[in-house]
Amino acid sequence: MMTIEAAGEGVVAVAGRLDAAQAPAAEVFLNGVQGTVTLDASRLDYISSAGLGVLLKTQKRLAGSGGKLRLRGLSKPVRDVFAYSGFDQIFEIEPAA
């Protein structure tokens, strides 16, 4: 399961598993964000290429209008996937709050 929801001004919290089954729902939600957004992923346990694709699309869309998607609090398995895909170079990643 995956949950994604607004968690304060400019912050979105995602939790659970962002896999190919859950990626469409995450994409629908993230299509509605604007500006610079922090994605709190401290409770995200798992991400696959489908989830990465959603984040990449969101980052490109936001960057096109001067914004960006920042990530916060990646677990080690998720951080490893970011590193192996080079996404740690195209996303600003903050430690957990």
Added chain:
Amino acid sequence: MQRGSRTQQPADLRGRAANAKSRSSEADSARFAPQIGSLMPLMVFAAEVFARRGLPPEWLAPVQLAMEELFTNMVKYGGERREPVLVQIAVSPGGVEVTLTDHDVAHFDVTQAPAVDISRPLHEREPGGLGLHLTRRLVDRLQYSYDPQRREARIAFRKWQAGGGQQ
């Protein structure tokens, strides 16, 4: 998901087949309809095997990720309705071996998929191809075989402990 009991391993994996605890030469197996809705049962199956066989918990995420990427590739490119995908998980001394067998499909060697340049800047990045790239990074060996008479594709990958005797 159609749960199998325990099935004999494929011949190409049989050499090192043994449960780390019981030394069984069997593999856990189950069949999954080739659709995205099968992902959750597939992940649950992997987690159950890991728990029952006492496999290292830190391997579960990379093994599940490789399983998802290979399975979703089968779903995307496998064409119209066909038989369920057979998934087998076997424990060997120092490692785990996972095999996915798909039926009535065309040849596509996942080990020959083009490399992804992960150093490209944001505006040049596209999500395509990342799944197989990640799979190759996360597992220790990836093998593909195809039987043209049966139109059967078999993908096997292995995860080993460092110094665990990879062959």
